[in-house]
Amino acid sequence: MKTIVANWKMNGSLGLLHQALNAWQMKDSPNIVVLCLPSVFLPAAHNLLHQPNFFMGGQDCHTNLQGAFTGDTSAQHLHDAGCRYVLVGHSERRQYHHESNALVKAKAQAALTAGLTPIICIGESLEQKEQGLTLSVLKEQIEHSVPDNKASDFYVAYEPIWAIGTGLVAALEDIQQVHAFLKKELGARIKLLYGGSVTADNYASILDLENVDGILVGGASLKADDFGKMVQYS
Numbered sequence: 001m002k003t004i005v006a007n008w009k010m011n012g013s014l015g016l017l018h019q020a021l022n023a024w025q026m027k028d029s030p031n032i033v034v035l036c037l038p039s040v041f042l043p044a045a046h047n048l049l050h051q052p053n054f055f056m057g058g059q060d061c062h063t064n065l066q067g068a069f070t071g072d073t074s075a076q077h078l079h080d081a082g083c084r085y086v087l088v089g090h091s092e093r094r095q096y097h098h099e100s101n102a103l104v105k106a107k108a109q110a111a112l113t114a115g116l117t118p119i120i121c122i123g124e125s126l127e128q129k130e131q132g133l134t135l136s137v138l139k140e141q142i143e144h145s146v147p148d149n150k151a152s153d154f155y156v157a158y159e160p161i162w163a164i165g166t167g168l169v170a171a172l173e174d175i176q177q178v179h180a181f182l183k184k185e186l187g188a189r190i191k192l193l194y195g196g197s198v199t200a201d202n203y204a205s206i207l208d209l210e211n212v213d214g215i216l217v218g219g220a221s222l223k224a225d226d227f228g229k230m231v232q233y234s
């Protein structure tokens, strides 16, 4: 059983939500499916979900569970709205909102306190990859953005920044090497996802790799047919 995560980012529509959720739940899926949707769509999604292995996730949360933080999203509220998961530390948050490893760690801890499973995103830039720094960058990111309590339930998503939304997917050998490294560093209990230009053409070969517990899918999760195939992976 794999974990198949959709990250709609600030995309999609209520129309697509209805169409996609109906299509994806027509057949039983052998996998855990997590839909990280725009927050305003969560109540509608909650009403449409009926398969027991389908869950909702937030795309980010605040470090505080409540307070005077206009425009932010609380992990507690995501939980109230029916979410079981939340992405933290996505590279778009790290880049556009200047989120540090320490902030990401605090968000992951808030998620755990609220009863959510955080999916902590890490990944190297193209420059860092070209300088041969991938593993050291990832080591630093997990040291500083992953909660100390390894007994907690959480996921780590390896998303090379240069592979996100670019159509450039990491080589299978590289994914394999990085995931073996991360499993060793984090322990077998922590589930590892790969993300970055996962498509209907390459998802199966990525999911077949050792130490790949699932995928985090952006663009292709907005294509109902393509993501529908991934949901059915076995």
Ligand code: PGA
Pocket (backbone or CB within 6 Å): 007, 159, 163, 164, 165, 166, 167, 195, 196, 197, 198, 216, 217, 218, 219, 220
């Ligand atoms: P992508 O995005 O699949 O469009 O590359 C992945 C992500 O950002 O999580």
